[in-house]
Amino acid sequence: MNVSQSGITRRDLLRATGIGISLTATAPLLTACGGLGSEESSGNTSKPVLKIGFVSPRTGAAAGFGEPDAYVLDLAKKALAGGLSIGGTQYEVQILDRDSQSNPQRSAQVANDLINGDAVDLMLTTSTPETVNPVSDACEAAGVPCVSTVVPWQAWYFGRGAKPEEKNAYKFTYHFCFGVEQFHNMYTHEWPQVPTNKKVGVMWPNDSDGNAIRAALGPLLTKSGYTIVDPGAYTSGTNDYSAQIALFKRENCEIFNTFPIPPDFATFWRQAAQQGYQPKICQVAKTGLFPSQIEALGPIGLNIAGGAYWAPWWPYKSSLTGVDSKALGDGYQAAGKQWNQQLGPSLALFDVAAAAFQAVADPKDKAGVAKAIGSLSIDTPVGKLEFGKGPNANVVTAPILGGQWIKSTDSRYQVEFVQVENSSDPNVPVAAKLLPYR
Incomplete structure (x- = not known):
């Protein structure tokens, strides 16, 4: 376009261009200060x-x-x-x-x-x-x-x-x-469904979860008549649990409880199976929450007890x-x-x-x-x-309620979770009774 033919002088064009350059140059500053208003632009809108x-x-x-x-x-x-x-x-x-x-x-x-x-x-x-x-x-x-x-x-x-x-x-x-209170409620309503000697072998790690559980849940379970067999806090990522397994076998711990990261439990539970430790109740938390984690264990994953903080x-x-x-x-x-x-x-x-x-x-x-x-x-x-x-x-x-992983009755899936106790929320229906792990 010829500038003179448009009715716009060269001075007008330069002035307009200069303003555009000035606004462009100051845009980051305007944005940092909230722009020309208090709104943030998103796409073609200017809603906050x-x-x-x-x-x-x-x-x-x-x-x-x-x-x-x-x-x-x-x-x-x-x-x-x-x-x-x-x-x-x-x-x-x-x-x-x-x-x-x-x-x-x-x-x-x-x-x-x-x-x-x-x-x-x-x-x-x-x-x-x-x-x-x-x-x-x-x-x-x-x-x-x-x-x-x-x-x-x-x-x-x-x-x-x-x-x-x-x-x-x-x-x-x-x-x-x-x-911890909800875990205590769950365990003391769930575990009596299977007769045991009330000796609990625990694997509580040296992390925020494990330390909180050791400090609070252990004493509550002791007051409820359970004997806690604790080999001590372990480091996440441990590869050999032979010493802990030997202690649980020696003490005849018919209940096992743990709060590990998922890979640690998989390692421990496979070693426990190989070394002949099979408690009557295997109660897990932090792991064993999802079908994929149980399926990965194969046959030794069936009848593991876990908690549910939501279900359909x-x-x-x-x-x-x-x-x-x-x-x-x-x-x-x-x-x-x-x-x-x-x-x-x-x-x-x-x-x-x-x-x-x-x-x-x-x-x-x-x-x-x-x-x-x-x-x-x-x-x-x-x-x-x-x-x-x-x-x-x-x-x-919020509640956490007890349940157990069993072989699925739905052909689409390998395992399913069934509710076995509802002490922290009676509005949630119970569907089954706890089965012994072995």
């Missing part, structure tokens, strides 16, 4: 954006916990696709998920990246202290509200440095999960998605895999997130959101979560 970080173990030793992440994230994203209307303002919601690789250092790294690089407004994290505790610590230090689950609450609360006398140790981090027959539903437990399990199986109990608490995290944002006038106010979480009451697949009514201000206890 709320960012949710989600950190879980998708790979590594605890990868079984992350197996249903993609399905849950898809449900949450669809439910939040229209955004959230808060105080008359419509917000877009983005979910940024990251793999902790089951590693504490990696967990801290991705959490800090989400906090400092992506400027998340709220963090969600789940599954084992190796992932959850470093993420929670990073959020507490940075003043970012965080909700976590699937770590025994004592391992989360005390494992991060809180003292027993502290009832409000953290200002930005909250947690919902079962605790739990009579609850998600407040965010409206999906009940049965539909959640059925939908996951229709997508190609056997139901996994991590579906329930992972979706519950997003129920809490949506409720937290909607409980405040300004969801970008991190301190306000954190404070609001402390008094929420939300319907979730794991039941109603009522913050502020737990053992301390940061924790809500």
